[in-house]
Amino acid sequence: MTFWERWRIPIMLAPTMAIVIILFGGALYYGFLQSLGWQPRIGNTELSLDAYNNILFAGPQTEQFWRGLVLTLWVSFASTFLSAVLAIGSALLLRQTFVGKRVATFLFQFNLPIPHVVAAIGILFLFSQSGLISRGLAQIGVIGAPNQFPIVVRDSLGIGIILSFVWKEAPFLGVIVLAVLQSLGEDYEDLARSLGANRWQRFRYVILPLILPGLLSGSVIVFAFTFGSFEVPAILGVRFPRMLSVTTDRFFRDPDLNSRTEGMAISMIIAVIVLVLVFVYQWLSRRAIRQE
Amino acid sequence: MATTQNLERTTSMQDAPVITEAKSPLAGVLRYAAIGLILLFLLLPLLTFLINAFAFRWFYPQFFPKELSLQAWDNIFAPNFKVGEALWNSTLIAVVVTWVSIIIGIPAARALGMYKFRYKRVVEFFILAPIIVPGISISLGLNINFIRWGLSGTIPGVMLVHLIPVMPYVVLTLSGVFANYNADFEDQARTLGAGPIATFRYVTFPAIFPGIMVASLFAFLVSWSQYILTFLIGGGQVITMPVLLFSTVPGGRNPNIAALSLVFIGPAILILILTSRFLSGKSAIGGFGQI
Amino acid sequence: MTHVYLDKLTKVYPGANEAAVSDFSLDIPDGELVAFLGPSGCGKTTTLKMIAGLIRPTRGRITFDGEDVIAIPAEKRGAVMVFQNYLLFPYMSVGDNVGFGLKMRGVDKRTIRQKVQEMLELVKLPDISDRRPNQLSGGQQQRVALARALITEPRVLLLDEPLSNLDAHLRDEMRELIVSIQRQLKVTTVFVTHDQEEAVLLADKIALMFEGVLQQFASPDEFYQRPISERAARFFGGVNFIDANRNGNKVETSVGNFVFNAKNSDNAPEGDSVLTIRPEQIAIGHDVPNGENVVTGRVRSRIYVGTYTRYKIAIDDCEIEAIRSADLPGEINEGDEINVHFPSDRIWFVPRNSN
Numbered sequence A: 001m002t003f004w005e006r007w008r009i010p011i012m013l014a015p016t017m018a019i020v021i022i023l024f025g026g027a028l029y030y031g032f033l034q035s036l037g038w039q040p041r042i043g044n045t046e047l048s049l050d051a052y053n054n055i056l057f058a059g060p061q062t063e064q065f066w067r068g069l070v071l072t073l074w075v076s077f078a079s080t081f082l083s084a085v086l087a088i089g090s091a092l093l094l095r096q097t098f099v100g101k102r103v104a105t106f107l108f109q110f111n112l113p114i115p116h117v118v119a120a121i122g123i124l125f126l127f128s129q130s131g132l133i134s135r136g137l138a139q140i141g142v143i144g145a146p147n148q149f150p151i152v153v154r155d156s157l158g159i160g161i162i163l164s165f166v167w168k169e170a171p172f173l174g175v176i177v178l179a180v181l182q183s184l185g186e187d188y189e190d191l192a193r194s195l196g197a198n199r200w201q202r203f204r205y206v207i208l209p210l211i212l213p214g215l216l217s218g219s220v221i222v223f224a225f226t227f228g229s230f231e232v233p234a235i236l237g238v239r240f241p242r243m244l245s246v247t248t249d250r251f252f253r254d255p256d257l258n259s260r261t262e263g264m265a266i267s268m269i270i271a272v273i274v275l276v277l278v279f280v281y282q283w284l285s286r287r288a289i290r291q292e
Numbered sequence B: 001m002a003t004t005q006n007l008e009r010t011t012s013m014q015d016a017p018v019i020t021e022a023k024s025p026l027a028g029v030l031r032y033a034a035i036g037l038i039l040l041f042l043l044l045p046l047l048t049f050l051i052n053a054f055a056f057r058w059f060y061p062q063f064f065p066k067e068l069s070l071q072a073w074d075n076i077f078a079p080n081f082k083v084g085e086a087l088w089n090s091t092l093i094a095v096v097v098t099w100v101s102i103i104i105g106i107p108a109a110r111a112l113g114m115y116k117f118r119y120k121r122v123v124e125f126f127i128l129a130p131i132i133v134p135g136i137s138i139s140l141g142l143n144i145n146f147i148r149w150g151l152s153g154t155i156p157g158v159m160l161v162h163l164i165p166v167m168p169y170v171v172l173t174l175s176g177v178f179a180n181y182n183a184d185f186e187d188q189a190r191t192l193g194a195g196p197i198a199t200f201r202y203v204t205f206p207a208i209f210p211g212i213m214v215a216s217l218f219a220f221l222v223s224w225s226q227y228i229l230t231f232l233i234g235g236g237q238v239i240t241m242p243v244l245l246f247s248t249v250p251g252g253r254n255p256n257i258a259a260l261s262l263v264f265i266g267p268a269i270l271i272l273i274l275t276s277r278f279l280s281g282k283s284a285i286g287g288f289g290q291i
Numbered sequence C: 001m002t003h004v005y006l007d008k009l010t011k012v013y014p015g016a017n018e019a020a021v022s023d024f025s026l027d028i029p030d031g032e033l034v035a036f037l038g039p040s041g042c043g044k045t046t047t048l049k050m051i052a053g054l055i056r057p058t059r060g061r062i063t064f065d066g067e068d069v070i071a072i073p074a075e076k077r078g079a080v081m082v083f084q085n086y087l088l089f090p091y092m093s094v095g096d097n098v099g100f101g102l103k104m105r106g107v108d109k110r111t112i113r114q115k116v117q118e119m120l121e122l123v124k125l126p127d128i129s130d131r132r133p134n135q136l137s138g139g140q141q142q143r144v145a146l147a148r149a150l151i152t153e154p155r156v157l158l159l160d161e162p163l164s165n166l167d168a169h170l171r172d173e174m175r176e177l178i179v180s181i182q183r184q185l186k187v188t189t190v191f192v193t194h195d196q197e198e199a200v201l202l203a204d205k206i207a208l209m210f211e212g213v214l215q216q217f218a219s220p221d222e223f224y225q226r227p228i229s230e231r232a233a234r235f236f237g238g239v240n241f242i243d244a245n246r247n248g249n250k251v252e253t254s255v256g257n258f259v260f261n262a263k264n265s266d267n268a269p270e271g272d273s274v275l276t277i278r279p280e281q282i283a284i285g286h287d288v289p290n291g292e293n294v295v296t297g298r299v300r301s302r303i304y305v306g307t308y309t310r311y312k313i314a315i316d317d318c319e320i321e322a323i324r325s326a327d328l329p330g331e332i333n334e335g336d337e338i339n340v341h342f343p344s345d346r347i348w349f350v351p352r353n354s355n
């Protein structure tokens, strides 16, 4: 009785926590040891920061790393921001009553279960130089040949990658915003109206603050995901600069075991950057919500 | 002095004006245009799969191919393409991962959703951490451990790693359900003579069933879509649909890629449609974040 | 300050078969406190929202001081609504909530702060400007919502069930506050309730509505003395209904013949009708002398309810209820045969129900 009462919660949490701690935590721990050069298999048990030094400051891959970091930050911020904007717009449109609302809402959510690999391929099929849009433009005579179509996938600015992420994540965030709007109903807006708020003021001072918590927590997930996502940049990226996850994977596949150490160092750096950014973001957004 | 008004007398006799709901036609057109554009962006990529998968000699400026063929389908269902193996592995892994994650997720979700305890925030942080830290950051460290445990390159090993990204969604979704769950029903059942198992079977389970369906959907989809963890732990020996699809992309044979993509997304869409009636509300949607 | 006139207001919601409100006409004098009373779903909120401009009527006119306001959008109409569940913006401080309406009008911060303070003092919550809505009790939230509505100096104040979410003693307090503020500011006010007691205690006049149709618009005591229908009478606690036939001041009923002698008897139906009288206006007892409008009945049951006692009395085939103050002399027991007096100026008539 007392035993059960005392240990009930730990026992209930144990299996899940075991997965998180042993598999996830263990992997981070060994990954970290490896990034310090610990490879008992090849007899290396001395720890050093060489790999970090090579990556960050003085190695053949230093430039690839820094340019990759800039690209990764750009891609994940741009994807998150554009997805959020598109999500808010779509949710505001879909919230109203109009003929065909059910169909539109269904189609809007249609790509939620579609994997990112497929999303990347779809964007490739659509936006590549010989893709569907290029063909469409050629049909109506805007362009004459594939190479007249701008390079938007496999481009050095990561536009194709961003398009894929927005394609996937805008409906995800949109559905969250739509659910918040629907659960709130229109009373707050009616109230604001009766107090004299015009359309823009109702958006700025009522709708936005009300959807902000849901939107922010959804966009944290989007940001963290896009920052570390592998499949999309692997399919739609260029050789230089590469997003960090792709660079990491390159190191892992290198037959030279020493480069694994450097790969591990990058993957640790990715993890730290994501964690720090997510914390900063959470902190800022809490503050923003409080100040509203 | 106020007297009762005879209503017939006070209402004005002339007919009150009819007011038509003022809706500017321009606003309606603009709304449909905006929705149409958004849907076009979301649906056109999907259309490209259908075209590519059946296209034959689709030369450049043609918008729709002049010739159609089933060549790509013959290609991908040829034995050496391993679609059968990949489908089987993907399904097996996703189904087992779903079951296991639900079974171990229910008690954890109940603890988080219904009880207050010390270090709850810490526990929540740990459970959510795999959503934030990318798979690529843990995959090699995982692989080292899995090699030591003899799980690398095996299906059980892949199932185990899939639990890492799956558990946060399952626990998150179900703890939302338990947060709105009234445990008094269980006590009521107990006083009416139901044992712990009967109580779960007849009271708890039906109450959380919609949540279980939603959590299962997410678990299935996260596992079904998982590439990087499968590839690095499976070591090329466990072929799943995303692994197979990913490996066909560099070949650049678009019809094959498209056909394979359709085979890959078919079950995911089917599962979504089957469970969609349980999807409603904000907590239910969080799970799509990592698919 | 504003004379509100509703002319045949009708609302049919899109897709609905029946009108939520039909041909609702009402003349609300300047500065009065009017209650919309009726059971749940009868269209009270719909009417309120039409006045506020939040719902466009399907048909009908609304004028404020003679000016047609239908085309004026809610945000410019100056009819401020206070919602049933307060709807304080959860992400704003109390002060920012109260100041919202002025901020929307682009009033400068200093003036807003000053006015917020005035309003919070008006609702007797001077020191909570910096708190968050979730740190307030229900009663406090209601007052903040009221302050937020009043800060814009509305032409019309619309309160949707302002007391229904409060517990009993808070309700009394809040009711007094609403009345005193309304008297002080003299703002034309409409409030919605489904509780007749609340309507009687608060309102100058009550508009009773059933199923979207206005039944009677009158002062509270009128509803007790001269209800317009059996249903209206029952809504105000009427229980005694006896089929009757009235001819001028001569009344025939199954329990006896009466004389009818009320003031303002114009509206009472003649011919086949139903006699009604409130239980507290029937005089009963062994000491009631025989005479005009007095019949005998037998006491079926009695329930002691503290300051008074409730009796069920059989008169022939009819059963009526009467209330008698507990400290009147003379004991009445179950089974007693007693005199029952229907005072000629207290009985009233409503039309015979068709159904």
Ligand SMILES: Nc1ncnc2c1ncn2[C@@H]1O[C@H](COP(=O)(O)OP(=O)(O)OP(=O)(O)O)[C@@H](O)[C@H]1O
Binding pocket: C013, C014, C016, C020, C038, C039, C040, C041, C042, C043, C044, C045, C046, C047, C194
């Ligand atoms: N937006 C709407 N769409 C369709 N029908 C509605 C809508 N709002 C209200 N109704 C219907 O109109 C009728 C009147 O509703 P209203 O909200 O005005 O009633 P109410 O008197 O305020 O009731 P309550 O006391 O329950 O608040 C009801 O039958 C209701 O179902």
Ligand SMILES: [Mg+2]
Binding pocket: C044, C045, C046, C160
């Ligand atoms: Mg209402």
